[in-house]
């Protein structure tokens with residue numbers, strides 16, 4: 467993963483989508499690509515498996531067009547974790563997208579000087 471923060475975002479995406487409807491590997495892979503996360507099945511499947519081991523997701527096998535597909539839904543614990551994470555994201559979002567955010571200290575100083583002159 468090219469960015470150290472993406473791992474957490476990806477987990478949140480997965481939890482969120484699993485809270486909306488049952489998800490399956492290929493579908494979530496496409497959804498993550500749509501968001502610009504290029505994951506290989508070799509990364510995603512172990513991740514789904516670990517999230518199930520941690521009781522955030524539960525899975526069952528489903529027969530779709532003659533093929534067995536593993537379908538994941540969120541657990542009660544997963545839902546709790548998602549709600550808590552959502553509040554944290556809201557807080558972070560507020561800071562990151564506040565007016566002053568991402569303006570370098572030098573820029574702020576320049577603007578302050580302009581105001582004074």
Ligand SMILES: [Zn+2]
Nearest residue numbers: 479483497501
């Ligand atoms: Zn998404």
